[in-house]
Amino acid sequence: MNDTDKESNEMQVAFDDIQQVSPALASYTRDKLEGEVWNRDGLSKRDRSIVTLATVIARGQTEMLEAEVRLALNNGVTPAEVSEIITHLAFYTGWGNALAAVEPVRKVFAECGVEQDQLPAAKVDLLPLDEQAESQRAGFVEATYGNVSPGVVQYTAEPLFREIWLRPHLAPRDRSLVTVSALIASGQSEQVTFHLNRAMDYGLTQTEASEVLTQLAFYAGWPRVFSAMRVVKQVFEQRQEAN
Amino acid sequence: MNDTDKESNEMQVAFDDIQQVSPALASYTRDKLEGEVWNRDGLSKRDRSIVTLATVIARGQTEMLEAEVRLALNNGVTPAEVSEIITHLAFYTGWGNALAAVEPVRKVFAECGVEQDQLPAAKVDLLPLDEQAESQRAGFVEATYGNVSPGVVQYTAEPLFREIWLRPHLAPRDRSLVTVSALIASGQSEQVTFHLNRAMDYGLTQTEASEVLTQLAFYAGWPRVFSAMRVVKQVFEQRQEAN
């Protein structure tokens, strides 16, 4: 397989096609993004794939998704984790984005021989619930918004925090990483604080979080990332003061 | 027609296909979203379809639109109302989203035998204009932004408030409901106050507005709805104080 074929397989748009529109974009894609950013220290390729998948699904960029899923599987994201990411993002980016992801992912799973029994079932044994933390969260949301939308309050508890967040086949660190990435990619940086703190409580290091922003600069664009930088800076500073 | 066919017709992605990617998503889609959320009290299926159509069009989710339009027609939204929703959203979510909706809707209208003469004409007898309210609105916008963009100020008066908002084939309550849904789905919650007040002036109840948020949590995603909750809470509180 020569270099062009390899690029065609990794990139959703072939190098030669990009060149016919922008030789500069083709060059930056191959050399800067694929050749350099994906290989940076500080965040594994596997984690970069998680960030990129979340971004592409959050932004409804379904034509890119096929290639990004293939890359994710090559980078060590398991089919079970891909499955959980899509379910999670139905809640965090809207049902339409999750449903739009089904066809591209189904196609890649079929190509790679992924069978349904490799995927987490609808009902699984959940991780243990931190009753105190959930009680605090639910109490706050009920007190603040109980009169605004009982329906939203209800579904935020069940299934969101009492089932989705406790499904075991996507580690809590990774589930929070997916959420932070989707929030930044969707321009909802103000909601990042809670989820970035959880990601870091679950093991995402500050270096890794910094590199998540680098990955998102390219895939969500510079404006979304500069919106996020202020919030992320506050989280880092508060965590350092607490230590 | 067996259950799977029914689901295929109602859902834009067949249950079996979703299962091959995420058995959990398939289950939540069928049992929680379709089986429970759509059947909740407090907001009719017809109104839930209006909210969902507005969300899908606002987010450019054209692959979902066909199935949502079929469902809307089944739920009692008239073809004339679907037509008006698309025209309205050209202004409120950008021309591209309205034009992208044309093909899926044309296809469903053709399937259902909807003829062009069932649709509102380009020029229709308009609802009466509240001259005082419009004069107040136009005066504020001219004073605030007259030097910023005379073009925007002009088109906001004509055609937006002096024609679009007065087209009769989508009731003012419903037209405001479409606007509120599109604003929340697009992450422009700060602009919800004006339009939610109008929707409630035109007859949307607080219970119904609460259930709009429940519907949007699933179709626009949790982050968009939590951005909106604060604004909606203020509207409810101000309206209660005024009473």
Added chain:
Amino acid sequence: MNDTDKESNEMQVAFDDIQQVSPALASYTRDKLEGEVWNRDGLSKRDRSIVTLATVIARGQTEMLEAEVRLALNNGVTPAEVSEIITHLAFYTGWGNALAAVEPVRKVFAECGVEQDQLPAAKVDLLPLDEQAESQRAGFVEATYGNVSPGVVQYTAEPLFREIWLRPHLAPRDRSLVTVSALIASGQSEQVTFHLNRAMDYGLTQTEASEVLTQLAFYAGWPRVFSAMRVVKQVFEQRQEAN
């Protein structure tokens, strides 16, 4: 070629098709948007095409892009400028949007006989760097965010400000116009100040900036433009005070 064919060529959705969904939308598209807005004084058709291309790419509206690129070339945007716009927007709206633009643009370029040697190369002689301004910008970003994401800080300098912004085949005024349009279309109005000031330093007049907002009201939608109006007003006022 009769009027309907002309409309089919200019518009990405044929007048007759729109009529079958909304006679009103068909009429507003042909008479208000295409017939009136595009012909307004204050901003050339060429510049309106730049604004519209940036909006469509920023919003991932790839089905519209083919017709908008044809129109842009007819309106005097050069193939080299289209090429630079796409490269620029990879950074300012995320890589996925730029890559999604490749196929529609490649098709139009092929139709119009645009050869790759008409397009700017990957490596070109750059415009001179304003060392003092760049040193100030880089110093501020390093001081503010150096601990948050060294990767983002690095790539913001190189390639973004030290290469992309200095590529000559898209004039600085136009490059800033693209950026302002994409920011408003993406709902990132708070970041408009810096880039609108640069656009106006590079020659965009206040009248032209006002008309950019008029164009964006139709293509990005009224909510995005009303978010931007407040920021644009401040820029105009500050520039007037400074004079």
